[in-house]
Amino acid sequence: MFGWNGKILRVDLTTGSIAREELPQEILHAYLGGRGLGVRLMRDFFQLQPDDPAIPLIFSVGPLCGTSAPTAARLSVVSRSPLTGTIYDCSAGGRFAWRLKSSGVDALFITGRSKTPVTLSIEDAVVSLLPADALWGRDVKETVTALADRGSVAAIGPAGENGVLFANIMMGEGNSVGRGGLGAVMGSKRLKAIVVNGTGKTEIADKKLFDSARNDVLRLFRASPVIFGELGIAEYGTPALVDLMRQRRMAPTENFRKTVFADSSAYSGIAIRQECGAKKDGCYGCPIQCKKSTKEGEPLPEYETVSHFGALNGISSLASIVKSNTLCNRLGMDTISAAATLSAFGEARGRFPSPAEVDDLLRNIASMTGEGISLSQGSRRYTESIGRPDLSMTVKSLELPAYDPRGAYGMALAYCTSNRGGCHLRAYPVSHEILRKPVATDRFSFDGKARIISLAEDANAAIDSLVACKFSFFGASLEEYAELLTAATGEEFTPQRLKEIGRNIYLTERFYNCSNGFSASDDTLPERFFIEAGSSGEGIQIPSLDRLRFDLEMQKYYRIRGLTEHGTFIATDFLTSLP
Numbered sequence: 001m002f003g004w005n006g007k008i009l010r011v012d013l014t015t016g017s018i019a020r021e022e023l024p025q026e027i028l029h030a031y032l033g034g035r036g037l038g039v040r041l042m043r044d045f046f047q048l049q050p051d052d053p054a055i056p057l058i059f060s061v062g063p064l065c066g067t068s069a070p071t072a073a074r075l076s077v078v079s080r081s082p083l084t085g086t087i088y089d090c091s092a093g094g095r096f097a098w099r100l101k102s103s104g105v106d107a108l109f110i111t112g113r114s115k116t117p118v119t120l121s122i123e124d125a126v127v128s129l130l131p132a133d134a135l136w137g138r139d140v141k142e143t144v145t146a147l148a149d150r151g152s153v154a155a156i157g158p159a160g161e162n163g164v165l166f167a168n169i170m171m172g173e174g175n176s177v178g179r180g181g182l183g184a185v186m187g188s189k190r191l192k193a194i195v196v197n198g199t200g201k202t203e204i205a206d207k208k209l210f211d212s213a214r215n216d217v218l219r220l221f222r223a224s225p226v227i228f229g230e231l232g233i234a235e236y237g238t239p240a241l242v243d244l245m246r247q248r249r250m251a252p253t254e255n256f257r258k259t260v261f262a263d264s265s266a267y268s269g270i271a272i273r274q275e276c277g278a279k280k281d282g283c284y285g286c287p288i289q290c291k292k293s294t295k296e297g298e299p300l301p302e303y304e305t306v307s308h309f310g311a312l313n314g315i316s317s318l319a320s321i322v323k324s325n326t327l328c329n330r331l332g333m334d335t336i337s338a339a340a341t342l343s344a345f346g347e348a349r350g351r352f353p354s355p356a357e358v359d360d361l362l363r364n365i366a367s368m369t370g371e372g373i374s375l376s377q378g379s380r381r382y383t384e385s386i387g388r389p390d391l392s393m394t395v396k397s398l399e400l401p402a403y404d405p406r407g408a409y410g411m412a413l414a415y416c417t418s419n420r421g422g423c424h425l426r427a428y429p430v431s432h433e434i435l436r437k438p439v440a441t442d443r444f445s446f447d448g449k450a451r452i453i454s455l456a457e458d459a460n461a462a463i464d465s466l467v468a469c470k471f472s473f474f475g476a477s478l479e480e481y482a483e484l485l486t487a488a489t490g491e492e493f494t495p496q497r498l499k500e501i502g503r504n505i506y507l508t509e510r511f512y513n514c515s516n517g518f519s520a521s522d523d524t525l526p527e528r529f530f531i532e533a534g535s536s537g538e539g540i541q542i543p544s545l546d547r548l549r550f551d552l553e554m555q556k557y558y559r560i561r562g563l564t565e566h567g568t569f570i571a572t573d574f575l576t577s578l579p
Helices: 025-031 034-041 095-102 140-150 182-188 207-223 238-247 269-276 303-309 318-331 335-349 355-367 379-385 409-417 430-435 449-466 470-474 478-489 495-515 547-561
Strands: 007-012 017-022 057-061 074-080 087-093 107-111 118-123 126-131 152-155 169-171 191-196 279-281 291-293
Touching: 007 126, 017 126, 025 034, 025 495, 034 057, 034 074, 034 087, 034 107, 034 449, 034 495, 057 095, 057 182, 074 095, 074 182, 087 095, 087 169, 087 495, 095 152, 095 191, 118 140, 140 152, 140 191, 140 318, 169 182, 207 478, 238 269, 238 303, 269 291, 269 318, 303 318, 303 335, 318 335, 318 355, 335 355, 335 379, 409 430, 409 449, 409 547, 430 470, 449 470, 449 478, 449 495, 449 547, 478 495
Parallel strands: 007 107, 118 191
Antiparallel strands: 007 017, 057 074, 057 107, 074 087, 118 126, 152 169, 152 191, 279 291
């Protein structure tokens, strides 16, 4: 088999059983890998609770991983989120994905719960469970250092061990399986870490076609102003967006009460380079190198993190923001949800946390002590517990990232239609509404956005299943990646076929969620965005959203998706029509 290995590694932590099994070629062709394959493998388990020992935690690579396809050294982790209750996937890059693919499997399927803490070790065909009692309670950096000589490491910190609902799984190189709390799922299984050291190779069906397609992708990268432009993400990382979002007046500030922060230049991409001596860093084999780190190799914060630990909490100290990022990484917590929960906490008490308070609060959240006990449940549960649910800026319990929906109406819709909750990456309409020049759509209009969002969701579901980085598509397109996939696997793929695969993946996720009780009532924004205007100025007006127009576009979206007016499925046997 080319591209794929055609194998799944099943590990039951309750019994200690380990087995390699065949993955049907039909499933691989229909779901690719990554997000899609993980979602398909959840079919018999999606109604289980996230803390049920039988719930799978699935690590899934793509058919391009292990090749020189740009930005494809990635994987997806799939399960059900303890924070949102939705089907959940997170993508992460790094050497871990490459080495998992090199161990001869396309997916790692972990179920059960160990009686004592363990580490899963994979060295090609040799798979074993190692005692991890001595690692339990240690932070991510200490854990990675202790296991580094065994291979690439994916680990949880104290937050995952203690069941913080937005706990991460952290890769040894600093990449995170962030958002949604999959680190808490791993912690509930008493799985402290996974170490992988595969040495195999991924075979390519047509090397000549592959090299041609790869060269096309790299050429398009070099021509992209967003990737390699003077202020592009390759040069300054994602914090290059700080100044742009301030200019557009859509930077969430003080728990989304405002949309501009006067001191945001203190943590812009330029400021981070000057103050921190930022050097280029990134995922294994990636030509973009969008991540940035200190000279000592400590990962520096990305856009969402600097904005939320900055403007969202009224903090302009870059040193504080960098410290918060480092602390979250070591404790194993999602920076977006952590910062947004602190912001809701700050508004509730009438004073946002100071830098010193942020440090203590993050530690308390991870250890579940003091105020951290309630904050560890995320902003929705916290604000409900104090009788102020209006202060939680979430969709489906997932804290919103650093793009105010009043400044881009496609994003307003995309937050609500996202299957995993308030996420910017399911459709990422900012790429159309803000980053493209000339701007292809009016960001202050709902016209046509339902169709744009549905098409983008399908394309991104395919991208997440390849598994490729979305930043690639600031330059390349599905056409080039379809050609890479065809060359790698020997199976004919077209952009249209990839979009159809993506559509099936998206609808499968939606079906899982609807079966678990989600409906149109969950596809909406917090009331604040409909009744409060953003911060207007500099010739830009940021009005509140028109609820009637929003609701009409949501109904259009449901019709495009073939759903009922309640956002549910007409046919209850939808899954039977899919492989």
